[in-house]
Amino acid sequence: MNIIDVTGPIRNGMWSMGELFPKPEVIHQSGYCEGFGEYFYTEIRGFHAQLGTYLETPAHFFGFEKSFFVDDIPLEKLVNLGCVVLHVNKDVSDLSVHHAITKDDLLSCGNAGEIKPGDCVVVATGWDRHWMDDAHFFSRSPYFTYDAMKWLIEKKPSIIASDTPAWENLSDPQGFFPEFYANNILMLAPLVNLSQVTASRCAITILPLPIEEVAAAPVRAIVTEG
Secondary structure (H helix, E strand, C coil), X not given: CEEEECECCCCCCCCCCCCCCCCXXXXXXXXXXXXXXXXXXXXXXXXXXXXXXXXXXXXXXHCCCCCCCHHHCCHHHCCCEEEEEEECCCCXXXXXXXXXXXXXXXXXXXXHXXXXXXXXXXXXXXXXXXXXXXXXXXXXCCEECHHHHHHHHHCCCCEEEECCCCCCCCCCCCCCHHHHHHCCCEEEECECCHHHCCCCCEEEEEEECCCCCCCEEEEEEEEEEC
């Protein structure tokens, strides 16, 4: 069995969502306790539910009273889930361009026909190489066109995932999020190391932190092949 950790690391200087959420800061601290002596701990400032790689429910879009929370998802729906990783053959390295992932890009993936209802469908672009580029990782993230996302939704996946953090083009909105969330599809993003996944079909395990009543939570995500 080949085990691939597709979870992005949380570290100082990593990408952030600009003014939307606090910028994370990992700080080593120490203290002194009578009877124990000196002790050491780590403080994570700016910690929030969409830090690093996270899983998100439609409650993020519809509101806390109109959808379900992450802790409502049964673990059996997140462990060894059927998964198809679509490796998009498009050069997105030019940071001066806001690249679009189109339906044709998805259809050109050799394993596009392997997707089954209930799968986790992952779109890989190689964008994870910019994980430590806070100036561009979020702001210049490749986005999905409406036709691309509609095609993904029509495959009836339980989860759609990618290595990109911003799926919508805020300057030219594609408008697919109402349809995406209305289908109760979970979002998993952004992932890393997807270039290591070579099987046409694999399995993915997603373990969110057990934080109650949240619309999203950081996760550890593992892909297995074989």
